[in-house]
Amino acid sequence: MHIVDRRLNPGGKSLANRQRFIRRARSMIKKSVHEASGSRSIKDADTGGELVLPAQGVREPSFRRSASGGIRDYLLPGNKEYTVGDEIPRPESGGGGGGSDASQDGGGEDEFRFALSRDEFVDLFLDDLELPDLAKRRVANTEVVTYERAGYSVSGNPTNLALLRTVRNSLSRRIALHRPKPEELQALRDEIGLLEPGDRRRMLEEELARKEKRTLLIPFIDPLDVRYKRFDATPKPVAQAVMFCLMDVSGSMTEHMKDLAKRFYILLYIFLKRRYKNVELVFIRHTHTASEVDEDTFFHSPETGGTVVSTALEEMQRVIEDRFDPSAWNIYAAQASDGDNTASDNERTANLLVNRILPACQYYAYLEVGRDIEHFPPGFIRRDSDLWQTYEAVVASGAPLAMRKVGHRRDIYPVFRDLFARKVGTEAAA
Amino acid sequence: MSATLKSERPLFEGADWEFSTVQRCHDAIQEIAVGEMGLDVYPNQIEVIGTEQMLDAYSSIGMPLFYKHWSFGKHFARDEAMYRAGMQGLAYEIVINSNPCISYIMEENSATMQTLVIAHAAFGHNHFFKNNYLFKQWTDADGILDYLEFARDYVLHCEEKYGEAAVEALLDAGHALMSHGVHRYPRARATNLRAEEKRERERRLHDEQVFNDLWRTVPGQAAVRHDPTMLERRRALLQLPAENILYFLEKSAPRLAPWQRELLRIVRQVAQYFYPQGQTKLMNEGCATFVHYKIMTRLHEKGQLTDGAMVEFLRSHTNVVFQPDYDDRRYSGINPYALGFAMMQDIERICIEPTAEDMQYFPDIAGKGDAMAVLRDIWANYRDESFILQFLSPRVIRHFGLFHVLDDGESANLRVRAIHDELGYRNIKRTLAEQYDVGWSTPDIQVVDVDLAGDRKLIVHHRVLNKILLEENDAKLVLQHLADLWGYDVLMKEVDATTDAVLKEHVVSPRPGILGGG
Numbered sequence: 001m002h003i004v005d006r007r008l009n010p011g012g013k014s015l016a017n018r019q020r021f022i023r024r025a026r027s028m029i030k031k032s033v034h035e036a037s038g039s040r041s042i043k044d045a046d047t048g049g050e051l052v053l054p055a056q057g058v059r060e061p062s063f064r065r066s067a068s069g070g071i072r073d074y075l076l077p078g079n080k081e082y083t084v085g086d087e088i089p090r091p092e093s094g095g096g097g098g099g100s101d102a103s104q105d106g107g108g109e110d111e112f113r114f115a116l117s118r119d120e121f122v123d124l125f126l127d128d129l130e131l132p133d134l135a136k137r138r139v140a141n142t143e144v145v146t147y148e149r150a151g152y153s154v155s156g157n158p159t160n161l162a163l164l165r166t167v168r169n170s171l172s173r174r175i176a177l178h179r180p181k182p183e184e185l186q187a188l189r190d191e192i193g194l195l196e197p198g199d200r201r202r203m204l205e206e207e208l209a210r211k212e213k214r215t216l217l218i219p220f221i222d223p224l225d226v227r228y229k230r231f232d233a234t235p236k237p238v239a240q241a242v243m244f245c246l247m248d249v250s251g252s253m254t255e256h257m258k259d260l261a262k263r264f265y266i267l268l269y270i271f272l273k274r275r276y277k278n279v280e281l282v283f284i285r286h287t288h289t290a291s292e293v294d295e296d297t298f299f300h301s302p303e304t305g306g307t308v309v310s311t312a313l314e315e316m317q318r319v320i321e322d323r324f325d326p327s328a329w330n331i332y333a334a335q336a337s338d339g340d341n342t343a344s345d346n347e348r349t350a351n352l353l354v355n356r357i358l359p360a361c362q363y364y365a366y367l368e369v370g371r372d373i374e375h376f377p378p379g380f381i382r383r384d385s386d387l388w389q390t391y392e393a394v395v396a397s398g399a400p401l402a403m404r405k406v407g408h409r410r411d412i413y414p415v416f417r418d419l420f421a422r423k424v425g426t427e428a429a430a
Numbered sequence: 431m432s433a434t435l436k437s438e439r440p441l442f443e444g445a446d447w448e449f450s451t452v453q454r455c456h457d458a459i460q461e462i463a464v465g466e467m468g469l470d471v472y473p474n475q476i477e478v479i480g481t482e483q484m485l486d487a488y489s490s491i492g493m494p495l496f497y498k499h500w501s502f503g504k505h506f507a508r509d510e511a512m513y514r515a516g517m518q519g520l521a522y523e524i525v526i527n528s529n530p531c532i533s534y535i536m537e538e539n540s541a542t543m544q545t546l547v548i549a550h551a552a553f554g555h556n557h558f559f560k561n562n563y564l565f566k567q568w569t570d571a572d573g574i575l576d577y578l579e580f581a582r583d584y585v586l587h588c589e590e591k592y593g594e595a596a597v598e599a600l601l602d603a604g605h606a607l608m609s610h611g612v613h614r615y616p617r618a619r620a621t622n623l624r625a626e627e628k629r630e631r632e633r634r635l636h637d638e639q640v641f642n643d644l645w646r647t648v649p650g651q652a653a654v655r656h657d658p659t660m661l662e663r664r665r666a667l668l669q670l671p672a673e674n675i676l677y678f679l680e681k682s683a684p685r686l687a688p689w690q691r692e693l694l695r696i697v698r699q700v701a702q703y704f705y706p707q708g709q710t711k712l713m714n715e716g717c718a719t720f721v722h723y724k725i726m727t728r729l730h731e732k733g734q735l736t737d738g739a740m741v742e743f744l745r746s747h748t749n750v751v752f753q754p755d756y757d758d759r760r761y762s763g764i765n766p767y768a769l770g771f772a773m774m775q776d777i778e779r780i781c782i783e784p785t786a787e788d789m790q791y792f793p794d795i796a797g798k799g800d801a802m803a804v805l806r807d808i809w810a811n812y813r814d815e816s817f818i819l820q821f822l823s824p825r826v827i828r829h830f831g832l833f834h835v836l837d838d839g840e841s842a843n844l845r846v847r848a849i850h851d852e853l854g855y856r857n858i859k860r861t862l863a864e865q866y867d868v869g870w871s872t873p874d875i876q877v878v879d880v881d882l883a884g885d886r887k888l889i890v891h892h893r894v895l896n897k898i899l900l901e902e903n904d905a906k907l908v909l910q911h912l913a914d915l916w917g918y919d920v921l922m923k924e925v926d927a928t929t930d931a932v933l934k935e936h937v938v939s940p941r942p943g944i945l946g947g948g
């Protein structure tokens with residue numbers, strides 16, 4: 001007998017099968033991911049997890065007998081009361097008394113559960129948002145790298161020339177090839193100068209000529225000797241970030257609007273998660289007053305009241321001062337609103353934003369959520385909202401603020417374009 | 431024999447085990463299984479695996495290597511989700527009908543469980559695989575692993591050459607028809623998978639060597655003469671009617687490329703390899719359960735198993751052979767372990783201490799004494815259907831309280847036709863045997879004719895038993911696959927087996943471009 005320990009064999013043997021399955025069921029899985037991302041909390045959004053698919057779509061059909069109709073014999077164990085000729089009322093759903101047959105053909109399988117890994121989930125989530133491929137790669141990759149010394153290389157940039165190493169190489173080569181030293185040559189010349197013409201002098205002159213020729217043949221520094229310092233690109237150590245979610249929760253915000261806002265927050269969160277090791281979430285909701293709340297309350301607890309946006313900004317400023325020192329934290333903020341604001345508050349809001357909030361933030365996005373645009377009758381033009389007009393003025397003055405109107409989830413991504421565009425710009429400048 | 435003193439030292443104490451423990455248990459079990467019970471087994475290879483590997487093995491129907499297909503990914507995903515959610519435990523073992531016989535055991539099992547698993551799989555199933563006539567006839571334990579390796583490489587090769595989508599479409603179609611891709615009756619030549627593989631390689635090599643592009647340019651024959659009176663000859667030439675649909679397609683489908691035929695062949699060979707397992711579920715599990723029960727009891731008698739380990743074993747054993755009643759929430763058909771084990775034990779009892787009833791029902795074996803010889807003979811020469819018909823004793827019927835309910839499909843109530851009494855034994859035996867008959871459990875579908883002179887329509891019949899038609903949605907999907915493979919229309923008639931009346935017809939046309947034929 002042999003005993004073989006297979007535990008150390010490489011795992012993931014069925015990975016290829018899994019990928020095939022996901023590709024096959026892609027459209028359905030995407031739908032499930034779409035639904036799942038609506039019901040999950042933002043922090044859990046990129047953890048992967050269980051999905052439920054309708055079994056119909058990934059069916060493996062075969063010829064089998066129908067589960068209903070026809071003449072059937074059932075043979076069952078555990079008779080207690082029946083004798084020959086007894087009649088039993090037909091069970092309701094083909095199950096129960098006729099269990100053996102109904103379960104044999106697997107007709108009960110109507111849902112299919114399985115778990116997606118985090119990467120698979122994010123991949124499909126981004127797909128669902130209809131991101132262009134380039135942007136997906138940006139969201140998915142850590143881009144900031146630093147360069148670290150990593151030995152020497154034979155090619156490189158002149159500024160990276162490793163002088164010491166180059167000269168050392170040249171020295172050993174010169175020794176190995178017996179390149180005459182300058183002082184040797186000088187000594188020879190001196191001796192020749194002292195001698196009378198004759199055999200000895202001729203011999204020395206010949207030797208000098210030979211050595212000078214050799215000096216020319218063997219260069220002091222050969223391209224072979226040259227070494228450059230080599231640098232490896234390593235990802236920059238990730239820092240911490242805090243993400244502020246601000247939302248208007250007054251009665252005019254519908255569930256659809258909140259759902260759009262949530263998708264935006266999830267996308268921003270996933271994006272930040274890729275770049276920072278530690279991402280904190282702060283939820284601030286406001287009506288005419290603002291407060292910091294937990295996520296569940298943020299999305300689900302109803303609230304009534306007026307709309308004063310500046311209260312939320314004040315609250316955010318307070319939280320920043322309390323807990324998130326801008327020098328130690330990368331601060332991102334995303335505000336979602338339907339655009340209503342009390343008219344008298346607009347100026348105060350703009351001031352707060354420009355003077356207090358924006359200087360502390362890496363990025364501030366304003367998302368104006370509306371009903372699905374397609375539902376508006378053609379030719380219907382909406383007046384810009386109070387808040388939109390206010391923020392437009394701020395943007396016009398050159399402040400780094402991304403703003404977008406969103407009626408459908410496919411509109412969410414363009415908001416990010418501003419962020420990416422800004423990043424490219426600063427990198428080029430650096 | 432059972433009076434041996436508790437002289438031996440226990441094989442292990444506690445739950446922990448290491449490789450030497452497994453070796454020791456195996457040797458002790460072998461002594462009993464081969465020495466005392468006279469089992470005849472393939473050499474054993476025991477492989478220790480972890481959870482994920484067990485799930486892997488599940489998804490590729492237990493085989494250590496298999497070709498790639500999305501449906502295996504689907505099974506893996508579902509099993510994994512169920513397992514992670516705690517809704518489903520994993521099997522303690524998987525055993526493969528190969529030579530040497532490979533048994534997988536889980537690293538999490540306790541020492542007792544490993545002993546049980548070795549007795550069950552490495553000796554019980556192993557003996558059955560090696561000796562049962564169906565396995566001898568239909569499977570080639572020496573060649574299966576080599577063949578699977580060939581299959582995996584061939585599928586991979588096809589994917590590289592023709593694209594994953596094309597291969598997937600073909601395998602989908604093949605899998606849909608898998609249950610109708612087996613020969614139910616042996617043909618003249620025994621299958622030898624290794625020779626098959628060699629033959630295929632040689633055939634391809636030969637094709638490559640004699641390939642001459644010039645042949646392509648030779649003008650074809652004039653239009654084929656056709657003679658409508660030659661129906662019988664045509665059917666004979668195509669070997670119709672044929673119930674092995676995959677075989678028929680592989681040999682006769684007009685538009686398949688050679689590699690597609692070869693893939694169908696692979697699917698068919700795999701189906702054929704598993705064909706005996708479907709027919710011997712009850713006996714195979716009954717045999718293995720009986721063997722492990724005997725062996726564990728003997729080990730305990732000999733003092734090689736501690737009392738604690740014995741209790742642990744009995745607990746697990748009783749779980750395995752538990753049969754819920756029909757009105758129990760846990761009921762999901764007759765448990766093959768329970769019925770199989772009960773029948774094996776009953777046969778042993780009949781051999782050793784028969785009652786008057788046994789004398790009447792089983793004159794051949796009652797009181798014969800050597801129970802193991804009788805059982806070995808049964809394990810070698812029966813399958814589930816014939817085994818039940820022959821050996822389901824009144825005592826077991828009474829023990830299980832079996833009764834037969836008839837649903838005539840029309841009246842409001844179901845009627846009890848037979849119960850566990852003198853008048854009902856024969857009826858119950860026959861009905862149960864019928865349920866284990868493959869001819870009854872898979873629908874009888876045959877290719878009956880091809881309209882070669884006309885539009886090449888393929889005509890398929892389903893012989894309807896007991897007026898139970900095919901599941902319509904599934905049937906349509908499968909017929910679609912069949913039409914894609916055939917390349918022309920397919921007509922299926924559902925014909926009543928007793929009256930020859932056509933109950934239903936389906937016509938399906940091939941989808942263009944699915945298998946490259948269209």
